[in-house]
Amino acid sequence: MKTWIRAASILLLSVPMLVGCGRSDLDAPCTPGIDCPLDIDRLCPGGVCPNVDPDAGTVVDIDGNVVDQDGDLVEDAGEEDTGFDPDAGQDEDRFTVSPDVDKDKDGIDDKKKCTVRADCTANPEFGSDYFCDNGECRRILECNSDSDCEPGPEGEPTECLDGRCVRKVCRGPDDCFPTEICSAGRCRPKPPSDNVVAVRILTPPGTIAPNEKKQLQAIATDQEGKIIPGQEFEWFSTETGVAAINQSSGQMTGGKTAGTTQVTARLKNKPEILSPPVAFTNPGEPKKPNGVRVVVTNTETGKPLSGSIVEIEHAGGVGQQLTGNDGTAFFENINPPLNVLSVFNPDFTFVTAYSVNARDIAVPLKPNVSDEFATGITGKMDFSEIREGDIFMGFGGVSISGELVGLDLTKIIGGPINTEIPFFQGAQFPVPGGTVFGLGDTLAIKTEVFALGDPGLRAAWALGGKLSSATLLPLINSALEGGVDIPTILRQTLPLLNTFRHDVKPNIELKGLPLVADPKDLDGDGDRNDKVPDYKSFPKVNLKPAQRLLLKTRVEVPILPRFQGKLLEGVIILGGTKVEGWGTVPLGLTGGLDQNQSDEFRDGQVQPLDLRFAPNHSGLEIGEYYVVVLATSFEVDFQSNTLGMSSGRISITSRLPETVVFQDGFLGLPEGSQYDGRTRNIRLAKVQSAHFYRMNFRQRGGKQWDVYLPANVPPTVVLPKFQGDDRAAGARIKIDTIRLKPGNDMNTLFAFNGRDLNVLERLTDAFSVLPITR
Secondary structure: OOEHHHHHHHHHHOHHHHHOOOOOOOOOOOOOOOOOOOOOOOOOHHHOOOEEEOOOOEEEOOOOOEEEOOOOEEEOOOOOOOOOOOOOOOOOOOOOOOOOOOEOOOOOEHHHEOOOOHHHHOOOOOOOOEEEEOOEEEEOOEOOOHHHOOOOOOOOOEEEEOOEEEEOOOOOHHHOOOOEEEEOOEEEEOOOOOOOOEEEEOOOOEEOOOOOEEEOOEEEEOOOOOEOOOOOEEEEEOOOOOEEEOOOOOEEEEOOOOEEEEEEEEEOOEEEEEOOOEEEEEOOOOOOOOOEEEEEEEOOOOOEOOOOEEEEEEOOEEEEEEOOOOOEEEEOOOOOOEEEEEEEOOOEOEEEEEEEOOOEEEEEEOEOOOOOEEEEEEEEEOOOOOOOOOEEEEEEEEOEOOOOOOOOOHHHHOOEEEEEOOOOOOOEEEEEOOEEEEEOOOEEEEOEEEEEEOOEEEEEEEEEEEEOHHHHHHHHHHHHOOOOOHHHHHHHHHHHHHHOEEEEEEEEEEOOEEOEEOOOOOOOOOOOOOEEOOHHHOOEOOEOOOEEOOEEEEEEOOOOOEEOOEEOOEEEEEEEEEEOOOEEEEEEEEEEEOOOOOOOOOOOOOOOEEEEEOOOOOOOOOOEEEEEEEEEOOOOEHHHOOOOOEEEEEEEEOOOOOEEEOOOOOOOOOOOOEEEOOOOEEEOOOOOOOOEEEEEEEOOOOOEEEEEEEOOOOOEEEOOOOOOOOOOOOOEEEEEEEEEOOOOOHHHHHEOOOOOHHHHHHHEEEEEEEEOOO
């Protein structure tokens, strides 16, 4: 079975075949410097020699621009300049300007106005070192660092990006004035509420503990469902004894009264525009001071779960109760710590935890998700906003619901789709469903996104761009010298993703659909009798990457961990933003490898990597920035439906820092951990500095069992039984090793205090994932 990395490499290996230089596959093949007179980067686009003036030492490239032998622009074709334009594809940039400058209503000095770069270069006041930036001629300043850059024309701060000095972008709301929002990298005035027609609370319903504080979020939309950011709301709770809410900030505080309250948000300037209510339940204080209370809820709806079986093994024996209508079960005359706590509900994931030291316990249960259902999106990707390059490539998907601990790679780039690759004698290869790629209009190999996601309110996203065949061809040819060297290919090509652009379409409702027959082997697994997702019935969402990746953060990668005595090869770094209710939306992707790929000389060091980000935009402005670094062996099997083996670090901030530094290293992998189905023994291999372990059993059909084991648990424990429903039997098994942020341990997640398993991701500092054998 092809791995994801090898499937992605097939995409990259096909690039030389697409280009056609020096081949007879296209109508007018050519080779730079051989078939065409000048040997420069743009000389052989699409295998066609451009118009050449050898005497003048210039050529007319594929875009109609006149360039010299060094590839520098001599005469622009009259369209948007390919130089860096921070606001390409975005709303009009709004800056405060000095009143003593002669400017009209658009805020730009008439003498500096431009449409294309030629308007600037032909103006004697400027010249060849100016380019057209959002309608204004600006001087190109080359730089190596921010210190090389001077303030802009109106004194605005600048920074060094892609070797040019550009206006500094905002990295979060704190970079802007209270009357502004940070949108698409710019501090902009908050838009008026004139077009708002609806308000929706994004925070899902749930349970709130006495004295717990919970920040709620809401959005405002126009008639077409487009989000209008920066709106102010007024918040109301029907039962303030159950939970009171700050009317202006939306922060809710749990009271001491048991019951349910309905929370609404209304537009501050239009009180008639009111959100649908969202319910929050408070079970109140425990009825008695002694004993143990267990509160069981549904993670999807937040509602209490009645009829769940709660079983406690303690020093005095075993106790078992059913939860009542309020989702609680109370055990008198039992004192913590508990030897084993289990919660069983046939319609939900089973949960078992060892050595829980808490008297008031919260256990949220995940609904069963059948393997016989799937959901996601399909759609085309439009690259018309991007002029540079002749090879298009993109990734599209659905926002990632749930936690990023133990991240499933198919949630980012989709499951396998059998795709015919030209020049490989008509052979088909399973490539990631979320990818699209080809050569312009000449050879579009895969043009449609097939993305998988989870049911609920989600956001569709895309990262796409165009790459120069003249840039890629030497990289690929170099990588292939002496045979296919996938690590080398990845090292040289992953940084190219930093040139991509981004798009997002939020507020898409997804519903699970039954799998359908696969007579054509769509997933490329060789089985024509199995079933695959019903992609034809998925919502069609077309995506158009236009938002430039204006943010840059340098990621300091810790020393790579070892597996089976060998250091892992490298890292994949995902940058994204998380909006409550939608999930995590990828905004940037890169990766790097140990500079020494030979096992003998590998030292585990990856050079600091620059991750390019799309700033929060188009409704994402309320999100927090995530940076997830995954150390991996790059051996990811599609059919396992997991990342395979990896070790990760997570950074979560409201403002994206210039540098992400992890003080501690990656977690190791619990090699040697096993489960014996005959004796029901779990044998745990301990990992240094881990706080706890989570063993996940997943049966065919989707039923699961999560088993939590603290760091101080004995090396061998016995898994309990439940009335004939043994979800460990025949299950796939993986184990997550987790280190929490300072001040937390496994008991933090089970105590009923607002820091439960639903917020595990926010409390996690490091994790590792390892599929295990019996």
